[in-house]
Amino acid sequence: MKLSQFKFKLPQESIAQYPAPHRDECRMMVLHRTTGDIEHLMFKDILSFYSPHDVFVFNDTKVFPARLYGNKEKTGARIEVFLLRELNQELRLWDVLVDPARKIRIGNKLYFGDDDSIVAEVIDNTTSRGRTLRFLYDGDHDEFKRSLYALGEAPIPRFIGRESEPEDLERFQCIFAKHEGAVTAPTAGMHFSREMLKRMEINDIDRAFITLHCGLGNFRNTDVEDLTKHKMDSEQMFVDTPCCELVNRAKDEGRKVLAVGTTVQRALEAACSTDGHIKEYEGWTNKFIFPPYDFTVADSMLVNFHLPYSTLLMLTTAFGGYDYTMHAYDEALKHGYKFGPFGDAMLIID
Known part of the structure; x- marks a missing residue:
């Protein structure tokens, strides 16, 4: 076929x-x-x-609420981060997709939340769009996951043609x-x-x-x-x-x-x-x-x-x-x- x-x-x-x-x-x-x-x-x-x-x-x-938005350090550019899977609980490592990918390099920091309560550092470029992020968070793992997910939204596919809503x-x-x-x-x-x-x-x-x-x-x-x-x-x-x-x-x-x-x-x-x-x-x-x-x-x-x-x-x-x-x-x-x-x-x- x-x-x-x-x-x-x-x-x-x-x-x-x-x-x-x-x-x-x-x-x-x-x-x-x-x-x-x-x-x-x-x-x-x-x-x-x-x-x-x-x-x-x-x-x-x-x-899980896999799509979230952060801002790049210094420039403040809005970056969409799509969480794919957690790689390491202890080190807070996540496999993610970023968009626009061309703006993100190893060593860049991203800030999430109105008060920048969660910070992530790009530590690896795995594919053209894929990255590994290390979240810099001092609380325990459950608290970190709750805080991270509170910033996320339902990952409904883009082809549906509308923005995500809380009920999604x-x-x-x-x-x-x-x-x-x-x-x-x-x-x-x-x-x-x-x-x-x-x-x-x-x-x-x-x-x-x-x-x-x-x-x-x-x-x-x-x-x-x-x-x-x-x-x-x-x-x-x-x-x-x-x-x-x-x-x-x-x-x-x-x-x-x-x-x-x-x-x-x-x-x-x-x-x-x-x-x-x-x-x-x-x-x-x-x-x-x-x-x-x-x-x-x-x-x-x-x-x-x-x-x-x-x-x-x-x-x-x-x-x-x-x-x-x-x-x-x-x-x-x-x-x-x-x-x-x-x-x-x-x-x-x-």
Whole structure:
């Protein structure tokens, strides 16, 4: 497959600015991947496709307020700093992106907050935009994190086309988010409300959780036409024993396994062994899935409608079938579905 095969025209007005007023009240397209048939439903209808002891697998990573703004020493230039991950707690070292990158050099200091309460020093240039910052802070680590996060905002993607709002940190988060470490949300999971989780419980649908800390690579441009040459950013992931037991039992008993989102799909495939079962996993993955690909674990997947050229779209077409999925995207545009992290849902089933 070539990058150019994932081009389609997406009007800005088709990108959702905000989520549905109630999480579980968005629209949902259902794509039957064996026939290409399409249904137009609401997300609340999802449970009608599942039976007792089928398993929904969620990503319980938690988004932190990763985008903040500082001022460069002497010049006072405004610099956007996007926190990617903490490298060393004791030394307060963080891997970050800075914008505009051309203004930042090793040794520069950045000041954050109205009272310049937090100061950071650039100690390394790792890529054209990437930097390592050492935050100069005397308090304990928990106090430092609270102070740092108080200055940050929800890291909603720039392509949404609006500025972040205080409510976005809750909007851009799954209600079951637990393990902090993501700079973007596993968006398919954002459709689940507490009421929906309760309905799942009443219907005896089982829940399993993986943790994959979603990085900016989900939204980074793919810049090679030959997809075999694309390198995904590595992301930290964890698959524990309870998840393995639930998923493997469902597979052995012939029950359905739903991957809630592309991050879950990648994690399940990364943790899958040669016998078709998943195994415990703690480490990093840069697994890149694009057509053609034979999936082993999940037999259905819930996703949002993704952007042109994105690796998320590539994985979706690998699961749904390239022709069927791209046709479904054409139908979504014709029928006014909303795209992006705050957009509508797409359920792909056999």
